[in-house]
Amino acid sequence: MSLRQSEASGLHHAFYPESIAVIGASANEEAERSEGWLGRLRQFGYQGRLYPINPRASQIMGMKAYASVTDVAEDVDYAIITVPASLVPRVLGECVAKGVKFVHIHTGGFADALNEEGSKLNDALAEVIKGSNTRVIGPNCLGVYCPSGGLTFITLFPRVAGPVAILAQTASALIGLIPIADARGIHFSKVVSYGNALDLDSPDFLEYLADDPDTRYVMAYIEGVKDGQRFLKSVARCNSRKPVIILKAGVTQGGARAVTSHTASLVGAEHVWEAFFKQTHAIAVESFDEALNQLVAFHYLKPPAGRRVGIVGLGGGWSVVTTDICEREGLLVPALSDESTRNLEKMKGLEVGRGIRNPVEVGLGKFGLSKEFVDALKITAADSQIDFLLIQLYPGGYVQQWAGGNQMDKAMDTLIDTVKGLPKPVVMVIGLGYDPHSMTISVNAHKRCYEAGLPVFYAPDTAARAVSKLIGYYENRTS
Amino acid sequence: MSLRQSEASGLHHAFYPESIAVIGASANEEAERSEGWLGRLRQFGYQGRLYPINPRASQIMGMKAYASVTDVAEDVDYAIITVPASLVPRVLGECVAKGVKFVHIHTGGFADALNEEGSKLNDALAEVIKGSNTRVIGPNCLGVYCPSGGLTFITLFPRVAGPVAILAQTASALIGLIPIADARGIHFSKVVSYGNALDLDSPDFLEYLADDPDTRYVMAYIEGVKDGQRFLKSVARCNSRKPVIILKAGVTQGGARAVTSHTASLVGAEHVWEAFFKQTHAIAVESFDEALNQLVAFHYLKPPAGRRVGIVGLGGGWSVVTTDICEREGLLVPALSDESTRNLEKMKGLEVGRGIRNPVEVGLGKFGLSKEFVDALKITAADSQIDFLLIQLYPGGYVQQWAGGNQMDKAMDTLIDTVKGLPKPVVMVIGLGYDPHSMTISVNAHKRCYEAGLPVFYAPDTAARAVSKLIGYYENRTS
Numbered sequence: 001m002s003l004r005q006s007e008a009s010g011l012h013h014a015f016y017p018e019s020i021a022v023i024g025a026s027a028n029e030e031a032e033r034s035e036g037w038l039g040r041l042r043q044f045g046y047q048g049r050l051y052p053i054n055p056r057a058s059q060i061m062g063m064k065a066y067a068s069v070t071d072v073a074e075d076v077d078y079a080i081i082t083v084p085a086s087l088v089p090r091v092l093g094e095c096v097a098k099g100v101k102f103v104h105i106h107t108g109g110f111a112d113a114l115n116e117e118g119s120k121l122n123d124a125l126a127e128v129i130k131g132s133n134t135r136v137i138g139p140n141c142l143g144v145y146c147p148s149g150g151l152t153f154i155t156l157f158p159r160v161a162g163p164v165a166i167l168a169q170t171a172s173a174l175i176g177l178i179p180i181a182d183a184r185g186i187h188f189s190k191v192v193s194y195g196n197a198l199d200l201d202s203p204d205f206l207e208y209l210a211d212d213p214d215t216r217y218v219m220a221y222i223e224g225v226k227d228g229q230r231f232l233k234s235v236a237r238c239n240s241r242k243p244v245i246i247l248k249a250g251v252t253q254g255g256a257r258a259v260t261s262h263t264a265s266l267v268g269a270e271h272v273w274e275a276f277f278k279q280t281h282a283i284a285v286e287s288f289d290e291a292l293n294q295l296v297a298f299h300y301l302k303p304p305a306g307r308r309v310g311i312v313g314l315g316g317g318w319s320v321v322t323t324d325i326c327e328r329e330g331l332l333v334p335a336l337s338d339e340s341t342r343n344l345e346k347m348k349g350l351e352v353g354r355g356i357r358n359p360v361e362v363g364l365g366k367f368g369l370s371k372e373f374v375d376a377l378k379i380t381a382a383d384s385q386i387d388f389l390l391i392q393l394y395p396g397g398y399v400q401q402w403a404g405g406n407q408m409d410k411a412m413d414t415l416i417d418t419v420k421g422l423p424k425p426v427v428m429v430i431g432l433g434y435d436p437h438s439m440t441i442s443v444n445a446h447k448r449c450y451e452a453g454l455p456v457f458y459a460p461d462t463a464a465r466a467v468s469k470l471i472g473y474y475e476n477r478t479s
Numbered sequence: 480m481s482l483r484q485s486e487a488s489g490l491h492h493a494f495y496p497e498s499i500a501v502i503g504a505s506a507n508e509e510a511e512r513s514e515g516w517l518g519r520l521r522q523f524g525y526q527g528r529l530y531p532i533n534p535r536a537s538q539i540m541g542m543k544a545y546a547s548v549t550d551v552a553e554d555v556d557y558a559i560i561t562v563p564a565s566l567v568p569r570v571l572g573e574c575v576a577k578g579v580k581f582v583h584i585h586t587g588g589f590a591d592a593l594n595e596e597g598s599k600l601n602d603a604l605a606e607v608i609k610g611s612n613t614r615v616i617g618p619n620c621l622g623v624y625c626p627s628g629g630l631t632f633i634t635l636f637p638r639v640a641g642p643v644a645i646l647a648q649t650a651s652a653l654i655g656l657i658p659i660a661d662a663r664g665i666h667f668s669k670v671v672s673y674g675n676a677l678d679l680d681s682p683d684f685l686e687y688l689a690d691d692p693d694t695r696y697v698m699a700y701i702e703g704v705k706d707g708q709r710f711l712k713s714v715a716r717c718n719s720r721k722p723v724i725i726l727k728a729g730v731t732q733g734g735a736r737a738v739t740s741h742t743a744s745l746v747g748a749e750h751v752w753e754a755f756f757k758q759t760h761a762i763a764v765e766s767f768d769e770a771l772n773q774l775v776a777f778h779y780l781k782p783p784a785g786r787r788v789g790i791v792g793l794g795g796g797w798s799v800v801t802t803d804i805c806e807r808e809g810l811l812v813p814a815l816s817d818e819s820t821r822n823l824e825k826m827k828g829l830e831v832g833r834g835i836r837n838p839v840e841v842g843l844g845k846f847g848l849s850k851e852f853v854d855a856l857k858i859t860a861a862d863s864q865i866d867f868l869l870i871q872l873y874p875g876g877y878v879q880q881w882a883g884g885n886q887m888d889k890a891m892d893t894l895i896d897t898v899k900g901l902p903k904p905v906v907m908v909i910g911l912g913y914d915p916h917s918m919t920i921s922v923n924a925h926k927r928c929y930e931a932g933l934p935v936f937y938a939p940d941t942a943a944r945a946v947s948k949l950i951g952y953y954e955n956r957t958s
Contacts, residue, residue, distance in 0.1 A: 168796065170794075170795040170796040170799075171795060172793060172794055172795020172796065172797065173795040173796035173797050173800075174795075175795070176797070176873050176910070179913050180913040182913075183913040183914050184913075221796050223796075223799065247796075247800065249796060249799040249800050249803060250799055250802075250803065251803055252802065252803045252806035252807060252812075253806060254802045254803075254805070254806045254811065254812030254813070254837070255799055255800075255802040255803035255806060255812075257812075257814060257836065257837075258798065258799045258802045258812075258834050258836075258837075258838050259799055286800075286803070286804065286807070286940075287800055287804060287938070287939070287940055288796065288797070288800065289938060289940075314651060315649075315651050316649040316650060316651020316652040316653075316654070317647065317648075317649040317651065317652035317700050317702075317726075317728060317767065318651065318652050318655070318767070319737060320649075320702065320728040320729055320734055320737045320738055321652075321726065321728055321734075321765075321766055321767065323729075323731065323733045323734040323737045324728060324729065324730055324731045324733075324734035324765070325765065325766060326733070327731035327732060327733045327734060328731060328765070332733065333731075333733030333734075333736075333737075334733070335736060355737050357736065357737075358733070358736075358737075359737050394655050431655070432911075434658050434659040434661075434662040434663075435662050435922065436915065436918065436919040436922055439915065439918050439919075439922065440915040440918075443914065443915055443918065459766070459768060460766070461765075461766055461768075
């Protein structure tokens with residue numbers, strides 16, 4: 001392992017190959033254009049050389065086709081294998097002979113088939129690459145999405161690059177996740193679906209990403225690991241440089257069974273993973289939604305100086321429940337100073353019975369954002385008891401009783417302007433609404449926040465959890 | 480207390496008054512019509528007699544106005560007091576003299592003001608009603624929403640009645656909650672915002688609701704209680720007849736402080752509430768969102784025979800993560816029987832590497848719902864290892880890659896048809912999407928589920944939690 005491991009830092013061409021061979025490109029040009037890898041890479045804008053490999057074609061999509069990758073005269077950095085499982089050992093052998101640096105095996109039906117034939121084919125692949133310099137991603141996976149390198153497995157993924165890397169043995173979830181992330185202003189440096197991890201495994205990618213200047217945050221969906229100690233070390237090292245968010249799947253009994261039939265991974269017992277998170281300080285999340293909320297927190301929130309939150313927004317039960325939620329998640333909701341309380345008391349528009357000591361309950365106003373709301377933000381942010389603000393808005397009120405969506409826009413104008421001048425970080429919670437109309441108003445308000453560089457969530461519990469874990473991450477880094 | 484308590488079952492006229500006096504109706508007709516209680520009740524369709532009370536008007540909105548409620552010749556079942564706090568003791572005294580059965584004091588500034596003046600006024604109110612038959616809702620609250628009685632505090636609330644009762648000291652949260660519930664097909668029998676609870680308190684309402692044939696589920700937002708033992712007994716009794724869902728606010732240190740400045744309630748320590756929930760078996764929730772999800776579960780889900788869930792839907796990481804989520808929430812995800820597995824294996828369209836032992840990973844199909852999906856549902860539902868199904872769909876795929884929203888509609892046609900024929904209860908999870916377009920498709924799919932009587936949630940964690948608590952409720956009832 002040591003020899004292969006020493007090459008791990010050399011994953012550059014897995015993300016930025018100058019040439020790609022597609023082994024198994026379809027002789028049916030239309031099919032290849034609309035559903036094949038050549039069509040995908042072309043449409044996505046891959047700028048390097050492309051080599052269709054198909055013994056039954058002389059030309060595909062206007063490009064000369066080759067019977068074997070060994071027939072290509074120039075260097076091949078990267079090959080995508082998409083032929084049936086039984087043929088994979090032979091074409092992989094040709095890649096080794098050609099000296100292809102990285103091979104992504106899209107085809108499944110190896111260890112993941114959980115049968116004897118799959119197991120034999122798996123052993124054959126391992127034998128083929130043994131001692132070679134050819135590294136394998138997969139099999140049974142969708143490979144790499146790296147917008148800055150022109151690589152993708154879904155044509156419609158955003159072309160714009162960003163600071164987040166994702167590792168995942170599976171890819172289906174990513175197909176859902178990446179458009180949602182895009183809508184929240186989160187974009188990607190490198191995304192790798194690596195399936196059965198016959199060769200390249202999570203530690204290889206983590207070692208590379210720890211040093212990758214384009215990656216500021218790492219999220220990993222892990223079904224299982226082969227070398228626990230190496231995984232732990234690579235996570236701890238990477239997490240000491242940049243946040244590593246881990247969704248460990250298969251921790252429960254049922255989940256472990258599900259994982260086995262997925263990628264044939266060894267899953268490990270729940271207590272082992274608890275110890276793992278304690279030791280590495282990596283950030284554990286329990287769903288893809290939570291992973292995304294955690295990324296939003298890291299991407300948009302300047303780390304607060306501490307855990308003391310000032311809650312400003314609509315009253316009634318909402319602010320009390322949000323207070324409980326924040327404290328349950330490990331944040332603190334202290335009373336404001338007497339000076340702040342006096343200043344808040346002086347304000348008109350704060351009805352008797354409204355809380356003003358934190359949470360600070362103040363209405364948005366019927367038209368745009370009220371002066372009282374703005375003043376309450378300034379007073380709360382200036383309080384020395386407070387490290388950051390959580391501002392709660394519910395567009396429902398505007399939609400339902402008052403002047404409609406453009407009032408929410410006006411409120412956002414004033415709010416964003418005000419927040420820019422505050423001396424403390426701000427977390428926004430803007431409720432979703434309940435029908436397409438109110439949801440559209442809410443989604444637009446969220447978009448305004450992202451454009452202004454503000455973290456925003458749909459509910460206080462997801463916000464509080466993500467922010468608490470973010471603060472915990474920086475506490476661990478400095479302790 | 481015993482005398483007043485014996486009358487608690489007589490709350491009928493608090494929800495179905497034959498006549499209402501509005502004490503403090505505005506002499507400015509336009510203001511009263513658009514923002515006053517008379518306008519609100521008229522617009523909402525209240526059918527009983529209305530008496531405007533205002534010493535400076537002879538007529539309001541075409542109705543004869545009276546200087547005092549004592550000037551009204553006929554019986555007055557219900558009065559709404561909306562004059563300034565300092566005048567409330569006097570007009571409340573007039574209600575007592577008149578023999579008004581129920582008085583809703585909208586005005587705040589009593590115990591909730593947390594000052595000497597408020598405290599004195601509070602004592603004055605208590606003195607006025609002592610020994611009388613007049614019962615008070617409030618002060619400092621919005622009172623009653625009872626669509627079948629024609630009462631409301633928000634004109635735009637649904638006129639249609641349903642099986643859910645809500646008790647809440649605050650009302651702001653309800654203003655947000657009720658339209659969301661409406662969008663999810665949840666409607667209300669009686670909703671009471673009772674503020675400071677000077678007289679009528681949660682136990683009075685719980686005792687009434689336990690016997691109310693129009694109420695099948697009760698949700699209570701509780702800031703504090705005055706008589707802990709009586710509250711416990713009334714919750715336990717009501718919960719033994721119908722589910723009582725309780726959102727206890729102010730359980731953390733910060734939350735307790737927030738509650739005090741809200742409704743001046745005594746909050747009680749966290750461990751006291753833990754013991755309370757153990758003893759009453761009432762269903763504890765931690766947010767308004769969770770309360771609503773719990774109501775959706777009770778309203779739509781036929782109680783499963785046990786905790787064993789069969790998960791059917793999209794694969795990749797989703798189904799594994801959902802398996803973990805279900806087991807973390809106390810559900811069981813057992814392996815399907817060998818027979819089911821063999822039947823699933825025979826199906827085309829289940830790629831190698833897809834889980835088929837539970838979770839059952841099967842794609843929706845690109846156009847409408849695939850035959851494989853339908854077959855997988857039937858096989859899983861027939862399995863003797865399974866008590867109910869959780870079906871996961873993500874409209875994102877349809878929107879993003881395939882034929883758009885009408886394919887989701889077609890899928891829903893087939894799905895709803897299939898589910899109707901299944902021998903086990905079904906829980907749906909349909910992801911929200913990420914922009915107004917995909918959200919609209921998702922919201923419409925949710926609407927289709929509600930119309931078909933199917934419980935549906937936006938995420939597996941909220942679904943699993945609500946269903947697990949529902950099963951726990953029925954386990955406790957039968958144990």
